[in-house]
Amino acid sequence: LGWLCASLCALSVGFYFTAHYFILVLPVVAILFGIGIRYLFHVFSFSSARSVRYIPPSFVVFITIAGTLFAHRDVLFQFPLPQVMETVYHFNPFPYSIEIASLIKKNTVPEDRVAIIGSEPQLLFYAQRKSATAFIYIYSILENQPLAEQFRLEMIRQVESSSPKLLVYTNIYPYWYTKPPGWIALDRWFFTYAQSQYHPIARFEYHNIRDTVLITDPALLEKKPTHLFWISIYERNGDAQDSHPPQGDNPERIKRLRE
Numbered sequence: 001l002g003w004l005c006a007s008l009c010a011l012s013v014g015f016y017f018t019a020h021y022f023i024l025v026l027p028v029v030a031i032l033f034g035i036g037i038r039y040l041f042h043v044f045s046f047s048s049a050r051s052v053r054y055i056p057p058s059f060v061v062f063i064t065i066a067g068t069l070f071a072h073r074d075v076l077f078q079f080p081l082p083q084v085m086e087t088v089y090h091f092n093p094f095p096y097s098i099e100i101a102s103l104i105k106k107n108t109v110p111e112d113r114v115a116i117i118g119s120e121p122q123l124l125f126y127a128q129r130k131s132a133t134a135f136i137y138i139y140s141i142l143e144n145q146p147l148a149e150q151f152r153l154e155m156i157r158q159v160e161s162s163s164p165k166l167l168v169y170t171n172i173y174p175y176w177y178t179k180p181p182g183w184i185a186l187d188r189w190f191f192t193y194a195q196s197q198y199h200p201i202a203r204f205e206y207h208n209i210r211d212t213v214l215i216t217d218p219a220l221l222e223k224k225p226t227h228l229f230w231i232s233i234y235e236r237n238g239d240a241q242d243s244h245p246p247q248g249d250n251p252e253r254i255k256r257l258r259e
Helices: 002-011 019-043 050-071 073-078 081-089 094-106 122-127 148-162 181-197 251-258
Strands: 113-117 166-171 198-208 211-215 229-236
Touching (some): 050 073, 094 122, 094 229, 148 181, 181 198
Parallel strands (some): 113 166
Antiparallel strands (some): 166 229, 198 211
């Protein structure tokens, strides 16, 4: 019971409950289930008949396992892997990560750095490329917390200082989603920076695994995306590093970013 209380406390930190957070409770729940089966066996231990002692707890175990398998039969036995990922992770771009990472790998060499403006570090893993910034997740720079602005400016400084070969912008929320002020500020910086020093080379758009499109035509890349979700890849202009020196520590630039 102490372990259960500790697990519930760990689950409730921040009072933000996401499905995978409940993994913290699974170990103690599994042990309590085992204790319950043991107790059920003890309840029927008065009988000398083996069937009376073993059938009730065995039946509970069977129903639990069979019910779980039946409830998730589509994901476990029916769906192909891309559809499994779409079912579990919804609009997140995991089913398309390998394809997008192959584009990143094709347009870089192992020494090149890549900046992902979003929280999709698996792209770096599949592409076997290093990040241009330590902020491979951007939640901490978008949340309403005291250090958000400091983190955001530090991320911007790291990206501008390293001048990565590629910028990858992930748009995994529909257009009607209200972005927090920190996200709006990050978008304002990113699109200004990208337009001045980079050019788009590809955009992967999708609604779901049955409706995806990869755009590489420069003329089409200038047009607005036609799907709810999209990921754009920008390549550094040939003289970007020489003609635009890093300005991440410039006080005037920091002031403009804050405004």
